[in-house]
Amino acid sequence: MRKPIIAGNWKMNKTATEAVALVELLKEKVANKDVKVVFCPPYTSLVAVKEGLDGSTVGLGAQNMHFEDNGAFTGEISADMLLDLGVEYVIIGHSERRQYFNETNETVNKKLHKALEKGLIPIVCVGESLQEREEGIQEAVVTTQVCEAFKNVQADDAAKTVVAYEPIWAIGTGKTATSDQAEEVCRWIRENLEKIYDSEVAQTVRIQYGGSVNASNVDELMGMPNIDGALVGGASLKEDFVRIVQFGA
């Protein structure tokens, strides 16, 4: 039985002061022993959020990291830097990073290797654009993203990874994939993992759906057999997130 994981990706929102206020608003209310809840604030708020979460079961995640250990990479952050702050999770290959910051399947693969080597739990994002869906090539796109991301990743490491299926056309648009559309792609992702590894790995990896998840659609999405959680953007910045982590209630 896979324990669901619901992560809030705060994106480029909240100063450290505002982040502390959001933690105070949410942390007691999102405590749920049956679901792993993770907050992913901007780098600048990681320390403040970690302190604010003291004694809480809510996990701390970063939104990105570099694949090198250190060096002349101005503006970048390494896995060790994140670990030193108490970060446990890291989002890798979010479509906004792919779209605006030149993230590729190759850099996603390098980051996945580094995160696993260092003991961070990666949340690897995949998903097709609107044009790709309209062309009917979403399965091929997501399959390539999964195969490239997991290239040369060993089975025991792969099993620790979380995959987030986020159709780009559903991100921040209010246009959620139907539960059937989301389930179909999450099932393909699991089938791909089974082909690359085996059934045990495929059945262990948690697969999230992300894209306009809110308090009204979460129950249906979470009711699907291959959806084990959600990567939530906009709705993770408000009290709606409380209802989201209590899906099914």
Ligand SMILES: O=C[C@H](O)COP(=O)(O)O
């Ligand atoms: O990482 C989160 C996703 O990009 C979803 O964002 P959204 O819930 O605002 O659509």
